[in-house]
Amino acid sequence: MKEFAYQRATEVRDALTLIAVDDGACYLGGGTNLVDLMKDGIQAPTRLVDVRHLPLSGVRQASDGRLAIGATTTNSDAAADFEVRRRYPALTQAILAGASGQLRNMATVGGNLLQRTRCAYFADPSVPCNKRVPGSGCPAITGAHHNHAILGWSPHCVATHPSDMAVALVMYDALVHYETLEGAGEIPLTSFFPPVGDTPQVETTLPLGALITAVSLPAPAPSARSRYRKVRERASYAFATVSIAASLDLYAGRVREARIALGGVASRPWRAQVAEAALQDGPATADRFRAAADAELAAAEALPGNGYKVTLARNLIEAVLTELAEATEARA
Template sequence: MREFDYRRPSEVSEALALMSADPAEARFLGGGTNLVDLMKNGVERPGLLIDVRGLPLDRIEVTDGGGLHVGATVTNSDLAAHPEVRRRCPALAQAVLAGASGQLRNMATVGGNLLQRTRCGYFTDLGKPCNKRAPGSGCPAIAGEHLNHAILGGSAHCVATHASDMAVALTAFEAVVKYETPEGRGEVPLTEFYPPVGDTPHRETALPPGALVTAVVLPPAPVAAASRYRKVRGRASFAFAIGSLAAALEVRDGIVRDVRLAFGAVAARPWRALEAERVLTGGPATAEAFAAAADAELSAAQPLRDNGYKVMLMRNLVVAVLSELTEEATR
């Protein structure tokens, strides 16, 4: 690991000033559960770590109207355990609990979770080419090992998937990411936070250079109270997903009145299933309708040689979870 300097500012303005002084060398450090791993294998080589855990960004508050304001340095453990999160958006708490072991959740932060990088083996292996790590070098995963890679939204330049469980739940409920730069404050919807892969897979977020994520805001969404996160993984431990679903459903008189769906582990970003939502809204809450909606969303899938199983996996996941939510709603 390269030798580095370490600073722990107490104010956001101080953290931004440190970053602005040397943006090429500096990195913000939250819990370090992803960044430090990348430093160990040489993918990241910062000369300065700016530890943001001492900043006053560690609160969870209910907003006017019943939304949630989550500070960027809130730990994953505190987020999952918070009674208002569990009451207003259980899928978010479930996603966090599915994401890692208790030890990691105690360290990892909300802001860091959203900014974590792909776990693609080619990205983390400096002996292999990777367009995300070294633009223009190629994407060996397309013809190589891609069992857990993207079936939606990929390109000839990258088929990696995003690793976050939390981000999938946040995407389903239209969360907004707030940030600060030396020029002022800004925000970006999570659905736009991760740009399409295209020919620039190394551009992983829509944040301006040197920006510090300060909070995530979930707008009021009554349907989120009847939500669920379901994760499928290759082994029954704290492994990364091979497919996941954040879902919420409101059913009245057998008709879908509101529905939210987001897929995980199938694209370079959490995948909001807008076409499936459109097909379902106003129609019957039946297994057949759920399957048709999933098929409509997955019609855009472009699986590779070895990951076509994800199409059926996601279809079955949509049908199973929405059927469970429907049964609970009609009890």
Template sequence: MREFGYRRAGDVSEAVALLAAEPGARYLGGGTNLVDLMKSGIERPELLVDVRGLPLDRIGTGPDGALRIGATVTNSDLAAHPEVRRRYPALAQAVLAGASGQLRNMATVGGNLLQRTRCGYFTDLAGPCNKRVPGTGCPALTGEHRNHAILGASPHCVATHPSDLAVALSAFDAVVDYRTPDGPGELPVAAFYRPVGDTPERETALPPGALITGVTLPAAPDGAASRYRKVRERASFAFALGSVAAVLDVRAGVVRDARLALGAVASRPWRARAAEQLLIGGPATAAAFGAAADAELKAAEPLPGNAYKVTLIRNLVVAVLTGLAEEAAR
């Protein structure tokens, strides 16, 4: 590991100012992803600005019923919080599916959203990667791509985003709050991650030097139930082959509201808008759920090695929505 500077920020303003003064600096939360990338030489910050001690480690409910989650809340604390478990169960399920207990005790909400891809070509310094070194190519297109994107990819990159938390936040219409030297700002999760396009190295729409200060979840829909389900190659601590976060409100067998986000299928959490449009106002049946999944997956462009994901995601959507509909009928 190369030498680097270290500063512990006393408050949010100081953290933002330190990063503005040193373009090669990075914020340090739990370090569960950044430190690994530093060890391998992929990340080479000149300065680490430690934000773990900032007063951003609280979860609270606002007067409008929204839930405010501080950026340095650990994944363990988030999953165990009573309001999260009661009002946003899919969020707790996503966090618990994401990593080992040791990692959840260290990893933060803000850092989780900024995870880099686990594509093997991205982490291999001996070869090309457009996300790591723009313009060098994407070897995954003709190489190993079993766990890569089937939606929203481009000839420049087919990597997937690894966060389980971000998928659930997308289904709940969460908003990411941040601070820059110019003041506070916010981005809906739907706009937080940039389409991969021809600039895969630019992963988020955060302004340069912005510090994530928290995430706000709108009040959970009355009568809606939620669930997160993840498919992986082994039952413990593996990244997803595919995942679904769903929020479903069913009354008298009719879908009144539906929110659906897919994970491990794109460079960002994939909000399934086409499927949602078909679901709302329709019957809460397995056939209707399958038709909605088919409508969403019509845009899929799988590679030879990951075409299985189309069937996997379809079956996963149907299973999750059917389970929620049966729960509503009890």
């Protein structure tokens, strides 16, 4: 690990200023991803600005009904919050599926959104990777890619986004709130992660030097039910092969609103807008769910080693939506 400076910020403006004066500086939250990248030689910041002591933790109800989760709130605290568990159960389920208790106790909500891919080629400085060195190539496309993207990838990168929490937040239409030296701003999480395109090294749409201060979620429909399901290669804290966060709001056996986001299939949490549109105002039946999944996955482009993900994603969408529909009927 290369030598670096360390400074602890106690005010948001101080943190922003420390980052602005050093091009090589990075914010440090829980460090559960960044410190590993530093040890492996993937990132070498010249300065770490510790933001854990900023007044940005906790979960609070906003006057407009939104629920705001501070950026330095630990994943454990976010998952355990009563209002999160009551109103956004898929978020709690996603966080608990994401890592061990020790990691959840350290990792922050803001940091979770900024974690980087777990692609083995990205994590190995001895091989090319367009995320690390733009223009050097993407060896995963012709190499080991059984757990890589099937949607939205490009010839420049086929890596997947690692976050479970972000999948649930995308499904719930969360907003990311941030501060810069010029003032505050917000970005819908559906726009926070850009398409990979020909710039895979650009992983968020945050302004340069911006600090995430909170994530907020709109009030869900009172009658909607939601769930997060994750398929992985082993049960113990592995990254998703395919995951789904889904919400279903039914009325008289028909879909009033469906929300679906997929993980493990793209460079970003994938909002399944085609499937959602196909379900709107239709009957809540397994056939309908399967057809919606097929419509969404018609755009999938599998590589030779990961075509199984298309079938897995299709089955997962149908199964989780069916479970939500049955749970709604049982409650009625």
